[in-house]
Amino acid sequence: MPIYEYHCEECGTTFDKLVRSTATPVEVECPECHSQRCKKHFSTFGTVGTGSSSVSAASCAPGG
Ligand SMILES: [Zn+2]
Numbered sequence: 805m806p807i808y809e810y811h812c813e814e815c816g817t818t819f820d821k822l823v824r825s826t827a828t829p830v831e832v833e834c835p836e837c838h839s840q841r842c843k844k845h846f847s848t849f850g851t852v853g854t855g856s857s858s859v860s861a862a863s864c865a866p867g868g
Contacts, residue, residue, distance in 0.1 A: 814839035 812834040
């Protein structure tokens with residue numbers, strides 16, 4: 805589930821909210837002043853990917 809970042813226009817606080825569906829607009833409320841005048845920010849979560857490292861199981865074990 806994607807997490808969107810919101811910015812309150814009343815008090816100016818920034819908070820993130822977990823959105824289940826991106827199709828239906830979700831009503832957000834500021835956790836500080838409980839205002840609904842919040843604007844959604846574009847988050848970069850999910851777009852960037854860190855390089856994955858693959859581990860090869862090739863070790864020489866003594867004895868056998
Ligand atoms: Zn607020």
